Amino acid sequence: MPDRRIKAAALRYNPQQEQAPRVVAKGSGLIAEKILGIAKENNIPLKEDKQLVEILSTLDLGQEIPPELYKAVAEILAFVYRMTNKVHS
Numbered sequence: 001m002p003d004r005r006i007k008a009a010a011l012r013y014n015p016q017q018e019q020a021p022r023v024v025a026k027g028s029g030l031i032a033e034k035i036l037g038i039a040k041e042n043n044i045p046l047k048e049d050k051q052l053v054e055i056l057s058t059l060d061l062g063q064e065i066p067p068e069l070y071k072a073v074a075e076i077l078a079f080v081y082r083m084t085n086k087v088h089s
Contacts, residue, residue, distance in 0.1 A: 007028045008026070008028075055069065
């Protein structure tokens, strides 16, 4: 039976200091709800992508995303950039 609990992952990316985004939080159930709550409290845009969160949840905390995920994560970062600019415009 598949796990239907909510899942979440958070990435951090500082292009001046890092080669690629890193997984800084991940979890399911109550932990996922806490991650989402912190993001909302801090006005961090959220993007739902169940397939990507499944993959990100297999990575270790602090691990850079692997090159095969660059395209998917770039799409998320572009979404966040657009949403952030809408808020600050």
